[in-house]
Amino acid sequence: MAISKNDGPAITISSLTKLYNVPRQKQKRSAIRDLNLTVPNGEIFGFLGPNGAGKTTTIKILLNFITATSGHAEIFGVSSEDDNARQPIGYVPEQPYFPKFLTTLEVVKAHGSLSGFGFGSSKVQAEDVLKDLGMYDHRHTPLSKLSKGMTQRVAVATALVGDPQLLILDEPSSGLDPVGRKELRDLLLSLKARGKTIFLSSHLLSEMEAICDRVAVLSSGRLVGEGRPADIVQDSDKAIVLIGGLAQLDTLWRQDAAALNAEYKLDGPNVRFTVDGEAAYPLISRLIGHGGALISVTPERETLEDAFLRLVEQDLAA
Numbered sequence: 001m002a003i004s005k006n007d008g009p010a011i012t013i014s015s016l017t018k019l020y021n022v023p024r025q026k027q028k029r030s031a032i033r034d035l036n037l038t039v040p041n042g043e044i045f046g047f048l049g050p051n052g053a054g055k056t057t058t059i060k061i062l063l064n065f066i067t068a069t070s071g072h073a074e075i076f077g078v079s080s081e082d083d084n085a086r087q088p089i090g091y092v093p094e095q096p097y098f099p100k101f102l103t104t105l106e107v108v109k110a111h112g113s114l115s116g117f118g119f120g121s122s123k124v125q126a127e128d129v130l131k132d133l134g135m136y137d138h139r140h141t142p143l144s145k146l147s148k149g150m151t152q153r154v155a156v157a158t159a160l161v162g163d164p165q166l167l168i169l170d171e172p173s174s175g176l177d178p179v180g181r182k183e184l185r186d187l188l189l190s191l192k193a194r195g196k197t198i199f200l201s202s203h204l205l206s207e208m209e210a211i212c213d214r215v216a217v218l219s220s221g222r223l224v225g226e227g228r229p230a231d232i233v234q235d236s237d238k239a240i241v242l243i244g245g246l247a248q249l250d251t252l253w254r255q256d257a258a259a260l261n262a263e264y265k266l267d268g269p270n271v272r273f274t275v276d277g278e279a280a281y282p283l284i285s286r287l288i289g290h291g292g293a294l295i296s297v298t299p300e301r302e303t304l305e306d307a308f309l310r311l312v313e314q315d316l317a318a
Contacts, residue, residue, distance in 0.1 A: 041076075041197050090166070
């Protein structure tokens with residue numbers, strides 16, 4: 001069965017529930033509860049949640065490694081239980097494992113062959129992917145000699161070698177250093193520019209905020225937030241005021257901050273104040289009156305990590 005990759009969403013999850021038997025107990029434990037999710041084609045979609053939230057269980061159902069208790073999932077309109085649904089997918093598990101005696105090139109080339117490439121083509125494809133991931137110089141190195149971060153790059157290479165339309169990545173940045181994370185981030189953005197869809201599970205929320213078109217937040221198997229990162233984070237009623245020239249006014253500006261209940265911290269030669277919005281102008285007036293220099297005023301806004309913690313804490317408290 002041919003998979004149409006251009007019509008409709010890449011992933012559709014409808015009323016998905018997965019229950020597990022609990023040993024020596026009569027009740028069942030729910031890993032996912034009535035999950036509904038749509039992943040548009042051609043986007044980077046972040047799948048967030050604390051450990052045990054149901055992210056990996058959802059991924060295993062999408063890949064038909066396990067079956068759902070109820071509900072269903074589709075890949076480009078094909079049921080995830082149909083073997084054909086896996087044809088356009090490249091996958092990196094949370095803890096990839098490869099035979100340690102094989103070299104980097106041998107592992108990636110083998111996955112290229114499994115994707116349908118002939119011997120010569122799989123070697124060319126494998127080398128191209130290893131170049132993209134900065135691993136070409138290590139192509140003849142046995143995996144037993146690689147660091148954890150390098151092994152993780154090999155795992156990403158095995159997912160990419162078949163030129164999949166959909167990448168499902170479960171913690172792909174695990175073990176990567178800052179340079180490796182940047183290279184991976186740049187690669188994912190370049191794949192998106194080529195029309196690929198990327199379903200990405202990660203705990204590195206600052207990176208998710210930087211590259212994801214949309215995110216979904218799971219808590220205890222339930223969807224507690226979904227949308228563009230900018231839609232999930234919230235503004236507050238506080239303002240961030242950055243003031244310079246206060247070095248000679250130590251006592252005065254601290255008194256001003258205390259009088260207006262403003263929090264502050266040093267920011268190089270400047271002082272950054274966090275204050276209720278209605279108190280921002282009085283604070284600025286006082287500090288300028290003392291000889292301070294206004295540098296900037298911005299509304300305080302959550303980061304994606306702040307929003308994630310808020311949504312999970314609200315769910316746990318409910």
